[in-house]
Amino acid sequence: MDKVRFGIVGIGKMGSIHAIKFVAGLVKGAVLTAVCDISEERRDWAKKNLKNVEIYENYNEMLDSGLIDAVVIAVPHYLHPIMATDALNKGLHTLIEKPAGVYTSAIRELNALAKSKDNLTFGIMYNQRTNPLYRYAKELVDAGRIGELKRINWIITDWYRPQAYYNQGGWRGTWEGEGGGCLINQCPHQLDLFQWLGGMPTKIRGYCQIGKNRDITVENDVTAYMEYANGATGIFITSTHDFPGTNRLEIDGDKGKLVIEGGKLVFTELDVSEKEFNATNTKFMPSIPSKKIVKKISKIKELALQVVGQHTAIFRNFTNNILFGEKLIAPGEEGINGLTISNAIHLSHWKNDVVELPIDESAFEEELAKRIQEEKALNNK
Numbered sequence: 001m002d003k004v005r006f007g008i009v010g011i012g013k014m015g016s017i018h019a020i021k022f023v024a025g026l027v028k029g030a031v032l033t034a035v036c037d038i039s040e041e042r043r044d045w046a047k048k049n050l051k052n053v054e055i056y057e058n059y060n061e062m063l064d065s066g067l068i069d070a071v072v073i074a075v076p077h078y079l080h081p082i083m084a085t086d087a088l089n090k091g092l093h094t095l096i097e098k099p100a101g102v103y104t105s106a107i108r109e110l111n112a113l114a115k116s117k118d119n120l121t122f123g124i125m126y127n128q129r130t131n132p133l134y135r136y137a138k139e140l141v142d143a144g145r146i147g148e149l150k151r152i153n154w155i156i157t158d159w160y161r162p163q164a165y166y167n168q169g170g171w172r173g174t175w176e177g178e179g180g181g182c183l184i185n186q187c188p189h190q191l192d193l194f195q196w197l198g199g200m201p202t203k204i205r206g207y208c209q210i211g212k213n214r215d216i217t218v219e220n221d222v223t224a225y226m227e228y229a230n231g232a233t234g235i236f237i238t239s240t241h242d243f244p245g246t247n248r249l250e251i252d253g254d255k256g257k258l259v260i261e262g263g264k265l266v267f268t269e270l271d272v273s274e275k276e277f278n279a280t281n282t283k284f285m286p287s288i289p290s291k292k293i294v295k296k297i298s299k300i301k302e303l304a305l306q307v308v309g310q311h312t313a314i315f316r317n318f319t320n321n322i323l324f325g326e327k328l329i330a331p332g333e334e335g336i337n338g339l340t341i342s343n344a345i346h347l348s349h350w351k352n353d354v355v356e357l358p359i360d361e362s363a364f365e366e367e368l369a370k371r372i373q374e375e376k377a378l379n380n381k
């Protein structure tokens with residue numbers, strides 16, 4: 001194979017941007033040969049804007065067409081694992097949009113299937129893993145330069161979404177349509193990076209506020225406290241009704257501290273670990289000798305990377321994995337980690353208690369089903 005032939009299921013807001021990237025030739029080694037959407041309006045858009053691309057209404061017909069080697073799944077969340085399962089079973093390389101799905105039992109089954117298809121590439125669109133600042137943070141963590149984790153805190157409240165956003169209707173901002181609010185829609189990237197850089201917690205206590213300052217049935221304000229096996233702690237705060245919001249990640253380790261905010265990473269690297277320093281120090285209020293490393297990306301570059309660069313980088317990497325075996329930046333199997341944290345926060349809120357990982361998946365699904373029923377009852381009033 002010298003070019004990977006791609007199909008996209010779902011050419012709504014995100015899928016259509018993806019399609020244009022392929023058609024513009026941004027994904028070397030790949031060609032878009034088919035797209036699919038149940039919406040006539042979106043298929044009409046495809047007719048006008050995508051030349052030499054077959055258009056389908058039924059995704060299984062596209063998967064069976066023989067026209068594609070790989071599929072990108074860019075539809076509402078509940079459908080991700082269902083369509084990915086069909087695609088892998090039909091021998092297609094599969095790239096799902098975030099989040100991996102809505103509940104983890106479906107993703108465990110999907111991961112087991114993907115593992116059994118070792119000739120097929122399975123990826124997830126965690127495009128923020130290509131952000132140079134998070135990549136550098138990952139390098140520091142993996143090289144042990146931050147040392148043993150003490151604390152990881154992320155405040156990500158700059159997803160301002162007014163009532164008009166939720167009034168668009170459709171699947172967004174509902175339990176039935178997307179399986180939650182800001183945790184499942186806005187935050188999958190940060191929850192993934194949170195575990196990519198800090199590892200998985202063992203216990204979570206989540207507090208969610210439902211419809212804070214907004215007329216919606218899902219959470220739009222969340223504070224979660226986490227504990228890790230080594231005694232480290234984590235805080236994750238997110239909301240969609242604050243303006244201006246904050247986006248600040250802090251990771252404290254035994255050997256240093258890393259802060260990412262406003263397109264800037266500051267790493268303060270201690271000359272000796274705090275443990276070593278403390279073992280011999282005799283002063284009451286000393287400071288530990290350290291050096292600072294600063295990396296920046298401009299607002300314009302960050303925006304350009306987000307709009308064009310990050311998704312393209314994931315598509316190129318996914319294509320190169322198929323063609324040349326390049327290491328995947330975002331393996332599909334890792335989608336379950338961020339989703340586990342998201343599910344655990346919801347479950348903890350619903351049970352008004354601390355949740356240990358792995359979570360009780362059936363308890364999560366039962367509680368989710370209750371929320372869907374309550375939402376339906378409200379809509380029928």
Ligand SMILES: NC(=O)c1ccc[n+]([C@@H]2O[C@H](COP(=O)([O-])OP(=O)(O)OC[C@H]3O[C@@H](n4cnc5c(N)ncnc54)[C@H](O)[C@@H]3O)[C@@H](O)[C@H]2O)c1
Pocket residue numbers: 009010011012013014015036037038039042057059074075076077079097098099125127185
């Ligand atoms: N990675 C990112 O940066 C990013 C950004 C935005 C959205 N997303 C994700 O992309 C996905 C799609 O979001 P969106 O904003 O494009 O939503 P959207 O509603 O604009 O588009 C979804 C499309 O899927 C189509 N669809 C629904 N069911 C279908 C089916 N059974 N078969 C074929 N098509 C079907 C709809 O008609 C619609 O056109 C979501 O998972 C979302 O979380 C990712």
